Amino acid sequence: MSILKRPQIAGQLYFVFISLMGCLIFVFMHRGEFLHYTPSQWVWVYAMLGAAMILNYFTFQLPPEGNLQSMDSSIYLACIFIYGAPFALTIILFNTVAMALYDRKIPVWKHFVNFSIYTLMIAGSALIFQAAGGITGPMVNDKFGAYLAALLVYFLINVFLIGFYYYLLYRGSLYDILKNFMKDTLLVYLSTLILSLVLSVLIVHNGIFGLALFIGLSVMLSYSFKQLFSMYNEAQEKAIKDQRTGLYNHSYFESLLDAEIKKATASNTALSLAMIDIDDFKKYNDQFGHLKGDMLLGFLGSFLKKECKVAEVVASRFGGEEFTILMPGYDEKHAGLFINRLRKKLNDTYFDGVEIFPSGCLSFSAGVATYQVDIHDKSQFVDLADQALYYAKKQGKNIVHVYGSASKKESEIDFTEDVRDIEQQLKLFLYKDVDTFKHSKRVFRYAMDMSEVLGLTNTERRNFVLGALIHDIGKLEIPWGILNKKDKLTPAEWETVKRHVSWGKRIAETNDRFKELVPFIELHHERYDGHGYPHGFKGKQIPKLCRMLTIIDSFDAMTTERPYQKTKTFEEGIAELRLCAGTQFDPELVELFIAYIEQRSLERQEPAAGAEV
Structure with missing residues (x-):
């Protein structure tokens, strides 16, 4: 199994560690054994090396993407079973050198990492085989447990080494990654076990001819796996591609x-x-x-x-x-x-x-x-x-x-669109209560000016101004007869009117873009002394901009014509604000608003009567 992904820093350090471990294990277990091989042993080195290279050529793909598998592991396992670990390490060493010379497109470090991984797998498998009572040479039937243990360790080392690399690359759950690797490669390794045992028998009893038969069988199996996953990839390609454009769906x-x-x-x-x-x-x-x-x-x-x-x-x-x-x-x-x-x-x-x-x-x-x-x-x-x-x-x-x-431009676009959308909803007042529509527009304009006075940030300005525009949206739920009544409201009717803050809150909460405006809708009738509604909040329990909206809303209500109250002049409205500062209104914010009104009156020569703003 080979890794073809480009490693990040953690992966690079991991590869360095694996490479060092592989080299140390190779030196410790091999001890230059091939220097003492006889000519007949060299014949089998070349024969097994050729078989490994042929099988390595017939690789096939397994999930995850980039993970390649070949049947060459059966060669190394058979070498362990017949000749011992040093002989298997000789084959993997020569195979790595040959592949590095043949396929120069793959960086040398990748060949080296693969060599180290195979070395660790061979070493672990050989040690377990020996520990379980396995004997090198012809296959011994009553030692099948040793063969099985050797393959299991070979498989688990492979899965862990590759799986841990993908864990470093993608994070996630190491257990889930290892479980998926085991599930995806189990069939191939079961085949490898059978093939390695078959190869051991064929070599012992039939020599080179047996090896040739094995290569033919393995090539056909490898080709079958390759075709199977080719069909899988074609089906997957159709599932993930958009047929009209050829792009991913x-x-x-x-x-x-x-x-x-x-x-x-x-x-x-x-x-x-x-x-x-x-x-x-x-x-x-x-x-x-x-x-x-x-x-x-x-x-x-x-x-x-x-x-x-x-x-x-x-x-x-x-x-x-x-x-x-x-x-x-x-x-x-x-x-x-x-x-x-x-x-x-x-x-x-x-x-x-x-x-x-x-x-x-x-x-x-x-x-x-x-x-x-x-x-x-x-x-x-x-x-x-x-x-x-x-x-x-x-x-x-x-x-x-x-x-x-361009956050300023984005804010302007958002703000314009939000104002347009809210105004579309407020136009419903045109048939039900045109005074509420006009009042909302005036309060909106006051809030635009006061946002400059208060030096608000873009976000604060957006919420304050839009909150002022939408603050009475709940009045759409008040019956027409109560909303337009000329006489004084009865206590029951007044309770109905007070519920408009809760109704407005529900309306705003249906649109994610306006959820931040809910406090302005719900709290603009709270009082500084705690005697307002709906919650009876007091002082700084009420957000600052909601306290300012209460002042603006009340001032406009006082100074414009309403069906159930007497209209005040601007001077009377200012006097009323000062009179109620500390009880109904925040005294500091009252003075800020009064200063703004007086300054604007001087600049525009505002009439004293309650004319529309």
Whole structure:
């Protein structure tokens, strides 16, 4: 079994350790025995070496990807059983040298590591064989337990050495990794046991002719295994590929993303993801039909596959006209540059009918996100790339946007979209209570100004302003007759009105984007002295910006016309705020708001009456 993966630092140290151990064991057990071989022994060295090389040539693949298996282990086991461990070590030494000279594409260190692993397996197997009472030479029937123990140890050492390497590479559960290796290789090793015993019998009784028969049988078995796994790989290929584009499909992308996130976390390496969307694809479909649209998807699939192969990244079809590119080892900067070069190259690549596109060429919008340690879920990672794609679309298409690279622009886009969405919901008030709609818009404008006065961060500003806009959304649940009643409300009706904060909370919680606004909806009727509703929170138990919203909301309610209360002038409203400072309102925030109102009145020469803001 050979390892063809490129090791990380932990893997490199592990290989150094294995190599040192293999060399020490080889020197200790071999002691230069081949220097004393007779000519007849050398004949068998060459014969067994040739058999090992032939079987090594007929390797076949077993899971996990990159793990190769051959029947050559039966040669080494037969050597242990007939000639002893030093003879088997001679064969593996010469075989390693021959393979290193023959296959120079594989680095020498990989041949050396494989030699060390085989040495440890042979040494462990031989020691157990001896300890279990095994006798070198012709097969002894009543010593079958020794043969079985030798193979078991050979198998377990192989599984542990290779499995531990994959554990260092991918982390996860060592037990699960070893269990999977044992399950995947058990059939092959059972075959190896039988073959090694068959070979021992054939060599003892039939000499070279017996060895030739064995090679023929082993080659056919190896070829059968190779064909079996070739069929398996073909079936798997169909299962993981998108037939229209030739790229990996969505399901395989998710499993690959899982694996790459684990590798990036374990080795602390960069990992980036791009979400790509063909610009104006629907327009192309409508103009030329779905058949031509499918041809365009296939063309783009071939384009991405070719370019991504060169860059050693992986392209997949996410769905519809959306694609993903997973970029192991790419940080934010290099990922953005690669996707942008890809976009420009596509712009210069002709496809029939691209003249109908607004840009007159094939183009895509792309969002790029880079994995961070605080991203604990693959869906969160995909969401960031998808959000970056959304920002790219909003900036005019045929653009690559790296998530977080323009946080101010992202915030502006998000804020504008959120305001639009909330206003769409508030328009329901236009038929039920136009005054509440106007009040919400005025409070929103006050909050915009006060966010500057308070020096809020982008996040605080977004939540405060949107919270002000949506704070009365729960009033949509209040019956029309109560909401528009001209007379004073009865106690029962007033209790119904007070429930609008709870109703509004439930409405906001149905949308993940607005969950952060819940405190503004639920707490804007709490009082500084603890006599508000719904919870009776007091002082700093109420979030600061909710306390400010209470002041803004009350001031606007006092200074604009309401069906069940007298309208106050701005001067009366300011006096009322000061009168209730320390009881209903936070006194410090009251003075900040009053200073803002007075300054604005001076600048705009605001009328004293309750005109609309």
